[in-house]
Amino acid sequence: MPDRLAVRKTYKLYIAGAFPRSESGRSYPVTDPKGRFLANASHASRKDARDAVVAARKAFPGWSGRTPYNRGQILYRIAEMLEGRRDQFTDELRHTGASKNTAAAEVDAAVDRWVWYAGWADKLDAVAGAANPVSGPFFNFSTPEPTGVVAAIAPDSPLLGLVSVLAPVIVSGNTTVVVASEPAPLPAITLAEVLATSDLPGGVVNLLTGHRTELAPWLAAHMDVNAIDLTGALPEHVQDLEDKATGNLKRVLRPAGDWSEEPGTARLTAFLETKTVWHPVGV
């Protein structure tokens, strides 16, 4: 017997910068690949999803209104905080079945990915925007802007996949509600602890654990969600979710991606709008 009983962590949701339990009071057991009990994760309800959307909407004006330089700083800060908890994440990933080396490599990749996306914050305008050479006495320019509240169904890659979905959404000023991997949700809540201590304003990222099949349809149909990333949706549900997303003509990112590869700009641009502003030229 160990001479001291471990203090186990209670995993909760992450909504509006706080860590509430599900309003439903439900939880579900999470096990490692051998079936050993790890923890009871919160089983978020439809009401939790709605609360998360409200929090994300409330956070949108402030987050999108920050300077790109500041958003980049905060994303880099997330990388710093993640790096500082390298061992903790390595342990958690080992519980999902990864070997020590694989787990450590995934944490490193996740840190590097935050850094990669952090650098995009103040470059998106230059790369995705344009000064347009119109034929006439006008000046006009196009700038990329965040589309609003983005719901994301995270893939079952518990850390790198989650980071790969989150970072491109928020770097441009969107706010988000993320449904974590259903079988391996624990690293997601630990990542929420990183986010909560990284100067990221509350509500920018809201993280739900629970059943994708329960939560995803409500997010897809929600009239105050502007876009949805279906990366972690099960193939047999994609058509239904895309169908529900047509209610308010959400932008939909279809499942794609191998997390080990360097990400391109497609995930960034999927959640951007282009605004073109005209003005006459003359005296």
Place this chain on the structure above:
Amino acid sequence: MTVFDYAPAPESRSVVDIRGSYGLFVDGEFTGGHGEPFKTINPADESVLAEVACADEADVDRAVRAARTAYDKVWGPMPGAERAKYLYRIARIVQERSRELAVLESIDNGKPIRESRDVDVPLVAAWFFYYAGWADKLRHAGFGPDPRPVGVAGQVIPWNFPLLMLAWKIAPALACGNTVVLKPAETTPLTALLFADICRQAELPPGVVNIVTGAGETGRALVAHPGVDKVAFTGSTDVGRQIARTLAGTGKKLTLELGGKAANIVYQDAALDQAVEGIVNGIFFNQGHVCCAGSRLLVQESVAGEVLERLKARMATLRVGDPLDKNTDVGAINSAAQLARIRELSDAGEAEGAERWSPPCELPSQGFWFAPTLFTGVAQSHRIAREEIFGPVLSVLTFRTPDEAVTKANNTPYGLSAGIWTEKGSQILWTAQRLRAGVVWANTFNKFDPASPFGGYKESGFGREGGRHGLEAYLNA
């Protein structure tokens, strides 16, 4: 009557030869359709212009197959530089036949010749010239080192800018190496069929451009066809939503340019005469049949009285009538159905308590006409402030602070366009940043250019047309 009254100045119709009947344009040939043929009429006098073939599902299938074959065998493998030359040819022929195109567009659509001649057709040529230049430069467009065409594009366009919307759809699609099947609106098919003849004059390979005419059924068959890789639609939000639903789970690419309810914000320091000119252009251009029309005027309370006075004086000088008269400012409403919708919403405006005003203006006895109309005392909850009317009807609301202006402007599920009138540059940028709209015109309105991205936020659709951004919809990067 003023001292200097206008004499009639009709444009000659002799440059256009309208045939009695038209077929579909499939695989480089005009062919019959197997649906029930329909008639296209002149909305200015309700006369029948021609009978047009209607494509049924089998006809659409034939067109998609022709497009696929052309894509696989000819257009896809062709070097970009060669594709460019075809697009340049088309642009040149559009310029050569510009008078013919403009007159036919005004006859079939009802829009003033001044607009079809000076706006639509020059922009059509510009669109083809612009995208021709991209055909051999795609790897420099920012979509990766080797962007590939998508395949066969199914395109459905509306009746408000029949030829311009055709150019917006076809030019970038062909430049990127796709082939197309395009369905024009059933009330305005004639210039698309004339464009088919332009493709033949340009010796465009058969099957690269196919035109299938018909109504909603034809459009549905095209959108749902499994051989179509990409769908592009411009039209109402309702139909756009149906199309998105049809494509859910298919993996097909989709771009939508849908409705709008644009706010035109006039601050108290605006140059008022210029603002009034912009308000008029914003809502009465093309009879208000413009998805980005400035249909909600938001005027700062301190100048509301003065703006309305000047606006009414200006509206009283608008000339409504014969679309082919070069002095006409406001032409015919495109169809009886559209006229009925405009009347219904205007009546709802009165019933809900807004005050209606139109300048004294005599409307022709034949055809579909609606006088330029202004509503004051409009509340945000009124239907005329919320729903797209798609006609020459302006709703006027007021505001006190810039914050209130932005809040009211954004209080709509649409997000296509907006206008700002102020002499203060910082106020322009402040307001433009906060408006949730894809196009913001400051101290101008309703300007278009092929080098500029155009498209909506929110329920006004997704994707951009025009500029480098417009290529994305037609490329797999």
